[in-house]
Amino acid sequence: MNIFLSADHHHHNPPFEILDGRVVPYAETPQRVAIILAALAEAGFAPPIVASPATIADLAAIHTADYLEYLANGSARWQAAGLSAPVFPSAWPLPGLRLRSDCPQAAAGRYTFDLSAPITAGTFTAACSAAGAALAGAAALLAGNTSAYALCRPPGHHAAAAMAGGYCYLNNAALAADYLARSQTSGDATWALRSPTVAVLDIDYHHGNGTQSIFYERNDVLTVSLHADPAYEYPYYLGYADERGAGAGEGYNLNFPLPAGIDDAGYLKALDQALQAIADYGPRYLVVSAGFDTFAGDPLGGFALTTEAYRTIGRSITQLGLPTLIVQEGGYALEALGANVVALLQGVSTA
Template identity: 80%
Template sequence: MKIFLSADHHRHDPPFEILDGQPVPYFETPRRVDIILAALQAAGFAPPVAAPPATLAELAAVHTPDYLDYLAHAYERWQAAGLAGPVLPSAWPLPGLRLRSDCPQAAAGRYAFDLSAPITAGTFAAAQASAGAALAGATALLQGERFAYALCRPPGHHAAANLAGGYCFLNNAALAADRLARATTTGDTTWALRAPAVAVLDIDYHHGNGTQSIFYERNDVLTVSLHADPAREYPYFLGYADERGAGAGEGYNLNLPLPAGIGDRDYLAALVQALQAIADYGPRYLVISAGFDTFHADPLGDFGLTTAAYRAIGAAIGQLGLPTLVVQEGGYAIENLGANVAALLDGVISHAHK
């Protein structure tokens, strides 16, 4: 399994976030990458390759130009306006309000939907590097690799075409899936932009609202997500079972909201349903948004999964027999994160359908 690393991830290290009305230390810390790397090395995985950062042109495949301009310049404009600390919104342009102001404070509310995506001096560089790792992983699959893992930080599945949130700025998994869906084979023979092409399976505790919204009207990318019920858990406003896609994408989005406290057995039963939907779609490639905040000790989740469950999840994914890119998303039980990642990846490659 080829492993791709976002080498500049450490440049994104906000001093705090606002969680449930309180300033708290930032959970999505650079230490997460160090712990994962140490665990992968101990488990005998190949050393990672530092991927080049994604270019603006590559990012524009799924993100709007105005949003990319905002991310690239938000911090310097914030500083130039005499504002202190990381960029965080204090007002949002909800329906009925006007989008006339272009001042830094207004832009922060226009392009973020929560208070857990602070922008610092190095955030955009880190996000570009993270996206570059995911794109490198997609390219590896196109070049014939069966498996790849993109150790992305910051994560991406909450980022929409023009919105940051949930620790996410650029949607790494969506960028990778889009590259796979639009890819060409040898010469000038184009096979993509037809269904089926790619499936994205999101196993993070939180629904990948950004990924869903990016592909909601497309049928060349099937999106499937197992996550905490948004009626009680973030992101609250997307992730319900009746969201099935729209237009050309109608029927190509599947949400499986799960109850609090779900354990290994019931989670794996739900995963069977998700994998059957993917098998029925018949994609050429599979992208996994791999979050580990489903672990029983995670401070931001209330599921009951064990490390053994991640190996079983990986095994079930591997048995699909698809070229698979695993993209790192959440997971905040720091001391267990590396073992959980290693278990998932080992399950994928050890039980792959021949």
């Protein structure tokens, strides 16, 4: 299995976030990557391949030009206005409000939907590096590899076409899925009439609202997510079972909201249902948004999965027989993160 690394991830390291009304240390830290790399090396995986950063042209496949310009330059404009870094919004353009102002404070609310995606001078550099790792992993599948792992940081599945949030700025998994889907259209013009080209399976604790929104009206990418029920958990406003897609994408979005405290047995039963649905749709490629905040005791989670569950998840995914890209998302129980990632990848590699 080729492993692709976002080597510039350390440029993004905000000092704090605002969670449930409290200023707390930023949980999505560079230490996460160091822990995973050490665990992979100890387990005997090949050294990672440093991926080239994604270009603006790469990112424009799913993200809007104005949003990319904001990510690239918003921090500099914020500091030039005499505001304290990092960039945090304090007001949002809710329905009924107008989007006229281009001042730094207004832009922060326009392009960020919560208080867990502060923007620093190095955020865009790090995010481009993460996106490049995901795209390199997708290219590896096209080159004939059966599996690849993109160690992306910052993560991406909460990022929409023009919105950051939930530690996410660029949607790494969606970029990879879109790249794979577009690579197939020239070779078989009738394929899109028969089946989605790519399935995205999101197994993070939190619903991948950004990924869902990007593909919601498309039928070339099937999106499937197992996550904490948004009736009680972030991101609250998307992730319900009745969200099935719209327009051409109707029927191509499947959500499996799960109850708090679910254990290995309950989770794996739901996973089997999700994997059967993917098999029924018959895609050519699989992209997995792999979050490990489903682990028992994760500070930002509420499930009760064990390390061994991730090994079983990996084996189950591999039974689909699809070229598979694993894209790193969440996971904040640092004492177990490395072992959990290794278990998943070993499951994929040895099934």
